[in-house]
Amino acid sequence: MVFENLDEAYFIIFCILIGIEVIGNVPSILHTPLMSGTNAISGIITIGAVILLLDISETDYLNLVLGSLAVFLGTLNISGGFFVTHRMLAMFNPKTKKHV
Amino acid sequence: MFNFLEGTYLISIVSFIWGLKFLSNPKKAKFGNWIASMGMALALGVTFVSLGINGTLKINIILVGASILLATILGKVVSKRVEMTEMPQLVSFFNATGGACAVFIGIIEASRINSLEPVQFTSLLLGLFCGGVATSGSVLALRKLSRKVSDYRYSWIKVLSRGLLLTSLLLITGASFGWIGFNFLQLSLILGGLALCYGVLFVLPIGGADMPVVISLLNSITGITTALAGILLDNKIMLAGGIIVGASGILLTIMMCKAMNRSLIKVLTGSFKGSNNQQTSSGEQVYQEGNVAETALLLGLSKRVAIIPGYGLAVAQAQHILRQTQKLLVAKGIHVDFIIHPVAGRMPGHMNVLLAEAGIEYKALKEMDEVNEEMSSYDLALIIGANDVVNPAAETNSSSPIFGMPIIKAYQSNSVVVLKRSMAKGYAGVENELFNKDKCKILFGDAKESLQLITNELKLI
Incomplete structure (x- = not known):
């Protein structure tokens, strides 16, 4: 189970260090796309919603509705986040200027 | 089956890390976003399929599939519109x-x-x-x-x-x-x-x-x-x-x-x-109102122009007409720089995104620190809907709530024209001393309309 040895602690600490390290030198011009991109990545929570929804009993209607909503909202976070980031970044690319 | 899933997750995690790394680099950012989104699709898809196969609950599978599909489409539509x-x-x-x-x-x-x-x-x-x-x-x-x-x-x-x-x-x-x-x-x-x-x-x-x-x-x-x-x-x-x-x-x-x-x-x-609430009751500001012809003339006679955009530009959707103005000026042999404060607009990088949308080249966009020491070399600073980021009170008035915030030293350029809707205060809610200076003219009106008029006028010069 979780936290039964120090492996989890190592895992968490390394993830924190990676998170700080990878965006360390980002120029301010990229702050908005980066925020949007990380926002999309935090949509990975949808995985949890999918796991739960697949596990809910077929007659538990309330939870089926809640679960579907969770998957829907989570996926919206992912898809919207990545598409918006793409759209912002496409504007920095001179070749695809006409992009509306 | 479970190990297969764990393996997929590992690939996805690596793709996120790489994606973020690339997203921090202007040249590779697009690829970074792509690779992170692929990692996400992989993780989500494999989770769905591998757990869906084991499950016997049909309704749940349909619900998951439908929710994902609908949300993906909606996300795409919303983000495009x-x-x-x-x-x-x-x-x-x-x-x-x-x-x-x-x-x-x-x-x-x-x-x-x-x-x-x-x-x-x-x-x-x-x-x-x-x-x-x-x-x-x-x-x-x-x-x-x-x-x-x-x-x-x-x-x-x-x-x-x-x-x-x-x-x-x-x-x-x-x-x-x-x-x-x-x-x-x-x-x-x-x-x-x-x-x-x-x-x-x-x-x-x-x-x-x-x-x-x-x-x-x-x-x-x-x-x-x-x-x-x-x-x-x-x-x-x-x-x-x-x-x-x-x-x-x-x-x-x-x-x-x-x-x-x-x-x-x-x-x-x-x-x-x-701290500001107690001291806002200072008297009316004295300022000089400018007009379109004068502004166009000032622009046309300058050799170096600094354009400082702010949220007002975004609200007025004036980025495209601004591009026209820039083209005209450059055609007249005038050097035009866009100077972008790190927090101009409502988000860091917001202005860069907007100006890039209008097709203004990357090299014309300057970050504040790049040019702040040579602001006096500009003949004209054209401030479009920005306020707090050019307020000299941040440097001079230690009782001001924005004291200490780095600003673009627009007040050092030879003359200043500000496009503004009204004398309303900026987002920080403080008076701007810059507007009282003799070399500063204020042109009231919607930034898009004002720029349109200025551009028409410029064509005649």
Whole structure:
């Protein structure tokens, strides 16, 4: 189970260090796309919603509705986040200027 | 089957890390976004298929598939339709949906499960709380960005919000040690409600100018929420993705605060305007009103022009006509630089995105620090809908609430023209001494219309 040895602690600490390290030198011009991109990545929570929804009993209607909503909202976070980031970044690319 | 899933997750985690790394590099950012989105699609797809095959519950599979499909399409449509000027609001909105997803996960788990490991129990409650705060906080931040809600700085809000936070934390601690008699579902619903209220009260007193910082912070909170859900469901990719987003989000928040020379604590307590409320009652400003012909003439006679865009440009959607103006000036042999304050607009990088949308070349965009020492070499500084970022009070007036914030030294250029809608104060709510100076002219009106008139006039010169 979780936290039964120090492996989890190592895992968490390394993830924190990676998170700080990878965006360390980002120029301010990229702050908005980066925020949007990380926002999309935090949509990975949808995985949890999918796991739960697949596990809910077929007659538990309330939870089926809640679960579907969770998957829907989570996926919206992912898809919207990545598409918006793409759209912002496409504007920095001179070749695809006409992009509306 | 399970090991296959774990292997896929590993690939996805690596793709997220690479994606973020590339997203921090102007040349590779697009590829970074692509690789992260592929990692996400892979993780989601494989989870769905491998768990769906084992499951016999048909309805659930249909529900999952339909939800994913609908949300993907909706996300694509919304992100294409929304105006570039409303990007910050959109990011905030998507953050709210992520938080809401976490709240639902918490409630569903609470209603189904009677016993959990202590660590997971606490993560569930904490995750529920953080998710709720991120949801309502993001929605309010969104409303504030579009100026539907103004700042409320009554002291009872702060007292109430701290009380709520304390109550919630006590509730979580108490429940974790088994001191509180509610059943799990009741507990989670109460906590969810408290979290939603706290999110609102948390953002309410924070000044509108600080919304980018708040959104970045809420984004980071969503990351932490995801990590907590990862502990709850014992899922590595949620844990890793959540922590990476949480950590980088906090770093990004701190970087933004630094750009504004404000401490995170001051932002969060809303003390920006606090000191200002007592001293706003200074007399009317004396200023000189300019006109279109004069501005066009000034532009046409300059050799070097600095254009300083702010949120007013975004509101007026004036970026395309600004591109026209720039073209005309360059054709006349005038050197034009766009000088961008790190926090111009409502989000760092917001102005860059807008100007890039209009087709203005990357090399014409200068960051504040690049050119600030040579501002006196410009014949004219054309300020479009920016206010606080050029306010010399930040350098000279130690009692000003924005004292210490780095500004673009527009006042050093030979002359200044400001395009503004009215004499209203900027987002920080302070008077701007620049407007009183002799060399400064103010041209009132919508930035788009003013620029159009100026451009027409320029063609005649």
